[in-house]
Amino acid sequence: MQIRARLGISADGYVTTPNGWPAQTADPAFASGQSHGIREFLADCEAALMGRTTFEPALTNSRWPWPDLDVFVLGSRRPEGTPDHVTTDSDPVRLLEKVRAANRGGDVHLIGGPRTIGTFHALGALDRLELVVVPMLFGGGMRLTPALSPDADLTFLSQRALPGGSVEIVYSCTGSREDLPDKPASQR
Template sequence: MRVRRAPAAGWPGFVRVRRAPAPGWPGDPDTVEEARRNPESIAGHGIDDVVEHYAALIADLPVRPVVFGHSFGGMIAEKLLGQDRAAATVAIMQIRARLSMSADGYVTTPSGWPALTADPAFVPGQSHGIREFLADCEAALMGRTTFQPALTNSRWPWPDLDVFVLGSHRPESTPDHVTTDDDPVRLLEKVRAANRGGDVHLVGGPRTIATIHALGALDRLELVVLPLLFGGGTQLTPALSPETGLTFLSQRALPGGAVEIVYSCAGRRGDLPGKPAEQV
């Protein structure tokens, strides 16, 4: 759980919770039956519509509230904070994938190494924004292919994180504190049961990311685009469905010429037009 506050002189003593309303999204019917009869009522609302819906509700309150949000709702909460509509936000556990890719769209080099390893500016565990990223994480979730090399590595890659591994069997010499399971649904239940409020770093390639996304559990996709062209390698798609919905959250330039782009992964993208958008 991450708590963020708007700039202020501090908290004057303890916070007393008077009430905690949980209003629905715009067009959200009062009952499940009504939603089934009229599913169009919640269709067609974009991110800005949702934010403005909650902003209008907040405007009727006597003071700025603390806004809680889980997953995609956490992004809405952060947008309200950025507009100075909330006194603070509490964003509950998110599963976040972070990948590097070349400027021509490859997440591995032609020889199969992660794209980041080809950048002369790469320093393991330190460069390209990874330290700031990990500051919000308490766990790492990965497939066995990503995990197994760590068993013979001179440096344990995840010293401060709980580690969860998806694989058909538990590799020999796996440390006792590492949790493994061959069922992704069961493993996610273990991740959530152990969670203390921090985020989860989804480590691995496109197939692992696609597995978690297919379960509706991938909250963020963070791409580090490198100033390099590979001309070959592995791409994010089609392992991760091209129909994955992406909503832009933020971007920033990193030292060495790379650019970090962060997306929310809620929903599904619409059909691609058969001709340029301005001609539709």
């Protein structure tokens, strides 16, 4: 199991547009139906792990966004209308233990903003950071940093060109690892 974050980012470093939408939604190639590799990415995932802010809009969606994934939500409270099969917890360490206990061998898609990604990275749980750099300048929005600090120990793994001029860049996240119950010492 690997915990992998995949998100769009503008060429000037913003993960959201100035009005708060995910960066890739502003890319005309994405808007015209290009997946930017998300379908291939999700094929290896069995679970979605996210913060409450990312999760709550799904409750009013006409279609459940994660039909084939186990869903785990980090939040101080269980949002009203949350389906029974969704696991919630306010403690990231406990939630991570629940994710690992339920895992059947597939990867986990870490979805969310910089704070959620930074939380799980600080626990040593983020294995890969996958960025889709869209060929746009936003001039504002939410940045991936400072939640993911410059000492994050990213190791370049791969890159590939995507439709419309976007580029996928994949990094392994090593960094310092805290002691977690089911992580072998060699991986901490």
